[in-house]
Amino acid sequence: MGVLACTSPSHYSPGNPIYDFFLGRELNPRICSFDFKYFCELRPGLIGWVLINLALLMQEAELRGSPSLAMWLVNGFQLLYVGDALWHEEAVLTTMDIIHDGFGFMLAFGDLAWVPFTYSLQAQFLLYHPEPLGLPLASVICLINAVGYYIFRGANSQKNTFRKNPSDPRVADLETISTATGRRLLVSGWWGMVRHPNYLGDLIMALAWSLPCGVSHLLPYFYLLYFTALLVHREARDEQQCLQKYGLAWHAYCRRVPYRIVPYIY
Numbered sequence: 001m002g003v004l005a006c007t008s009p010s011h012y013s014p015g016n017p018i019y020d021f022f023l024g025r026e027l028n029p030r031i032c033s034f035d036f037k038y039f040c041e042l043r044p045g046l047i048g049w050v051l052i053n054l055a056l057l058m059q060e061a062e063l064r065g066s067p068s069l070a071m072w073l074v075n076g077f078q079l080l081y082v083g084d085a086l087w088h089e090e091a092v093l094t095t096m097d098i099i100h101d102g103f104g105f106m107l108a109f110g111d112l113a114w115v116p117f118t119y120s121l122q123a124q125f126l127l128y129h130p131e132p133l134g135l136p137l138a139s140v141i142c143l144i145n146a147v148g149y150y151i152f153r154g155a156n157s158q159k160n161t162f163r164k165n166p167s168d169p170r171v172a173d174l175e176t177i178s179t180a181t182g183r184r185l186l187v188s189g190w191w192g193m194v195r196h197p198n199y200l201g202d203l204i205m206a207l208a209w210s211l212p213c214g215v216s217h218l219l220p221y222f223y224l225l226y227f228t229a230l231l232v233h234r235e236a237r238d239e240q241q242c243l244q245k246y247g248l249a250w251h252a253y254c255r256r257v258p259y260r261i262v263p264y265i266y
């Protein structure tokens with residue numbers, strides 16, 4: 001990839017071939033302006049995930065006459081998530097994958113295979129294990145998804161708006177801590193509640209995607225379990241990077257906002 005790239009800095013490598021294979025050597029492999037990592041992060045995997053879900057919904061309609069309410073909910077929630085990612089496409093440029101991680105096995109396999117085939121597990125499960133779902137429970141699940149989405153979107157938009165233009169009226173009144181790099185850290189609003197409010201919203205949505213499948217089987221909860229492990233690990237990596245970037249200011253932020261993801265728990 002390094003040979004093909006026109007302008008790609010190398011990703012930090014400790015010289016360990018397994019690490020290099022997993023996290024990649026190139027940070028942004030490109031052919032001129034075509035950035036492989038940026039393209040793969042959003043387009044093929046996320047669109048493939050929605051198409052697989054839709055195919056499963058249509059197959060259920062063919063098998064049982066019409067798609068079940070549970071199948072509609074799973075399709076609707078995940079379509080909202082993917083639509084949101086594509087609508088806010090430029091926000092992906094500030095994620096850890098784009099800024100820090102190389103385009104190695106983790107992201108290539110993760111984006112192109114893992115996301116479409118494992119993130120559609122709930123819809124696959126519903127096709128083989130139909131789950132009757134009444135309107136009251138469906139409404140509660142919709143509410144859980146709406147709360148998760150509200151936190152996820154609110155937190156991500158607040159940070160992105162602040163990073164783009166700190167004097168934007170939507171964020172100008174928020175309290176901040178100055179750092180030695182000149183960048184400021186938000187300490188009120190969503191980012192004053194926990195240090196990763198966007199992860200909290202994402203996890204609440206993950207729960208809402210599994211609940212329509214009932215509680216008789218662990219399989220539909222695979223995403224929630226995997227995602228919790230991924231975000232706990234990701235949060236620890238991000239803390240390390242922020243500590244390196246912001247030093248004492250990061251310590252001050254941690255004292256001011258002691259919880260990482262879940263208020264009063266973690």
Ligand SMILES: NC(=O)C1=CN([C@@H]2O[C@H](COP(=O)(O)OP(=O)(O)OC[C@H]3O[C@@H](n4cnc5c(N)ncnc54)[C@H](OP(=O)(O)O)[C@@H]3O)[C@@H](O)[C@H]2O)C=CC1
Nearest residue numbers: 094095096097159184185186187191198199202234238242
């Ligand atoms: N569905 C999925 O499979 C996955 C989804 N996600 C989602 O992707 C989104 C992005 O996640 P990710 O890239 O991990 O991390 P974040 O979007 O949380 O970004 C972390 C960065 O934000 C900045 N930051 C941290 N605290 C503050 C603060 N108080 N004020 C201002 N800036 C701050 C720091 O960078 P700097 O200061 O340099 O700007 C830090 O490195 C999340 O919503 C996550 O849930 C993530 C992984 C997988």
Ligand SMILES: CC(C)CCC[C@@H](C)[C@H]1CC=C2C3=C(CC[C@@]21C)[C@@]1(C)CC[C@H](O)C(C)(C)[C@@H]1CC3
Nearest residue numbers: 041042084085092095097106107109110111114115
């Ligand atoms: C193969 C391994 C076990 C794990 C691979 C991890 C990857 C699948 C994830 C790492 C970060 C991701 C993000 C999204 C999808 C999953 C991967 C690639 C994301 C594009 C999903 C949609 C969101 O709105 C987002 C914020 C744009 C996400 C960015 C991080």
